[in-house]
Amino acid sequence: MVTRVSKVAALQELGLGLSAQGRFEEALVSLQEAEALAHRVRFGMGPFLVPDVVHARASVLYDAGRWEDAVDVAREAARLRRATGSTDSDQLARLSDSLELEANSLTRLQRLQEADAVSAEVISMRARLPWSERARALLNRAAMLTEAGRHAEGLEAVLELVRSARDRPASDGGDATYSSGLVNLAVQLRMNGRWHEAVEVQQLAIGEVRLAAHVGGDDVQADLAIALANLANLHLESGRPEDAEAPGAEALALRERLAPRSLSSLAALTDSLNNHGIVLAELGRPAEAEPLVARCVDLRRRLHDAQPRAFGRALANALVTHCDVLTRCGRAEAGLVAGREGVEMLRRLAAGDVRAYGPWLAGGTDTLAEATAAALGADRALAVTEESVDLARRALADNPAGFASSHATILLAAAERHAADQPEQARGWAGEALDLVSALSAAEPEAYAVVLERARRVAASLG
Numbered sequence: 001m002v003t004r005v006s007k008v009a010a011l012q013e014l015g016l017g018l019s020a021q022g023r024f025e026e027a028l029v030s031l032q033e034a035e036a037l038a039h040r041v042r043f044g045m046g047p048f049l050v051p052d053v054v055h056a057r058a059s060v061l062y063d064a065g066r067w068e069d070a071v072d073v074a075r076e077a078a079r080l081r082r083a084t085g086s087t088d089s090d091q092l093a094r095l096s097d098s099l100e101l102e103a104n105s106l107t108r109l110q111r112l113q114e115a116d117a118v119s120a121e122v123i124s125m126r127a128r129l130p131w132s133e134r135a136r137a138l139l140n141r142a143a144m145l146t147e148a149g150r151h152a153e154g155l156e157a158v159l160e161l162v163r164s165a166r167d168r169p170a171s172d173g174g175d176a177t178y179s180s181g182l183v184n185l186a187v188q189l190r191m192n193g194r195w196h197e198a199v200e201v202q203q204l205a206i207g208e209v210r211l212a213a214h215v216g217g218d219d220v221q222a223d224l225a226i227a228l229a230n231l232a233n234l235h236l237e238s239g240r241p242e243d244a245e246a247p248g249a250e251a252l253a254l255r256e257r258l259a260p261r262s263l264s265s266l267a268a269l270t271d272s273l274n275n276h277g278i279v280l281a282e283l284g285r286p287a288e289a290e291p292l293v294a295r296c297v298d299l300r301r302r303l304h305d306a307q308p309r310a311f312g313r314a315l316a317n318a319l320v321t322h323c324d325v326l327t328r329c330g331r332a333e334a335g336l337v338a339g340r341e342g343v344e345m346l347r348r349l350a351a352g353d354v355r356a357y358g359p360w361l362a363g364g365t366d367t368l369a370e371a372t373a374a375a376l377g378a379d380r381a382l383a384v385t386e387e388s389v390d391l392a393r394r395a396l397a398d399n400p401a402g403f404a405s406s407h408a409t410i411l412l413a414a415a416e417r418h419a420a421d422q423p424e425q426a427r428g429w430a431g432e433a434l435d436l437v438s439a440l441s442a443a444e445p446e447a448y449a450v451v452l453e454r455a456r457r458v459a460a461s462l463g
Contacts, residue, residue: 051080065263195447239450332374
């Protein structure tokens with residue numbers, strides 16, 4: 001019996017090791033063999049071996065990007081763990097692990113209502129477990145809430161984590177969790193429109209993670225890439241692309257190295273390709289940006305072909321970015337093709353969940369309006385512009401703190417685009433943007449200085 005149990009453990013360890021090397025099919029074969037053998041262990045550890053192996057299989061499927069399969073297998077692991085009837089803390093932790101894996105897979109698939117329910121159960125369950133278990137659940141829940149557009153709730157989850165991690169000893173995982181918490185706190189502050197605080201927290205997080213990266217493995221390098229990428233986004237959204245270039249380039253280089261690790265790492269690389277392309281375009285270097293963005297579209301199209309539900313928004317956003325860059329390169333007709341495809345994808349997604357996808361649709365429609373004006377004339381773009389402004393107002397209502405700056409930017413773009421053919425409407429848009437940004441700037445002058453200057457300039461030019 002001991003020999004059989006040991007063999008199950010060895011096969012499971014082998015499978016997880018193969019998965020870490022990206023050899024997912026071989027890993028699944030090893031775990032299937034382990035599961036078949038585990039079913040033959042009738043006594044002692046028997047009832048606990050099978051769910052452990054099933055959970056390991058779900059984990060490999062998740063790392064391989066097979067999130068539909070991962071949901072089903074993680075759910076089965078949770079069912080088997082409940083069926084043992086054990087309530088000790090070790091088995092409760094294992095059950096919560098399977099539920100968390102199910103929630104993370106559902107989030108990847110944008111099945112956010114289902115993910116919310118499972119994630120809430122994990123949080124409740126881990127209240128009875130050691131602090132480190134609850135901390136991990138808070139990080140995952142914050143990521144789910146961000147995907148769902150529930151930014152205020154996401155911020156509260158991360159604040160709870162950071163406050164509790166600050167007082168935890170390193171032996172309890174306090175230092176590592178505090179660093180991860182800071183990285184995620186900066187993201188949440190940015191999503192809630194608190195850019196000045198976000199930059200300060202992100203700089204602190206980068207210092208913390210950079211120290212750990214000297215001795216840490218790929219996971220710490222991935223955390224550093226997240227922090228650098230978020231800092232670049234903060235500078236970009238605050239109208240300072242010149243400050244975004246260096247951290248964005250470093251994040252891109254890190255993610256190039258990590259990309260072969262897993263599908264999630266490859267997806268992170270596409271994020272940097274897209275975002276660094278935007279930075280270069282904003283710096284007036286669209287010819288340098290275009291190959292990066294074209295590569296992003298190609299990679300995301302392949303990911304989307306394999307997992308349509310998981311990568312729909314990512315592909316749509318890459319197409320919209322490509323539309324913008326092609327237009328800046330003087331290839332507006334080609335930009336229209338990419339932009340129309342991206343906006344139609346976003347339109348379908350927003351029909352199912354306007355809160356989660358509405359902001360992306362508003363921005364994509366504004367980009368499409370710019371390409372339409374460049375290719376066909378401003379008069380032909382008016383209907384698309386009006387739609388983008390209307391969509392932006394709806395997104396602002398859902399997230400007044402986080403989307404205000406983006407809404408103002410869309411209004412200013414609309415005013416500039418139609419200053420000649422629709423001067424009265426353009427004046428109204430510019431005035432609305434100026435009022436909005438003036439109010440924002442009173443609270444955070446540094447964060448809104450660039451967009452406020454633009455709003456004043458546009459409003460003055462229109463009289």
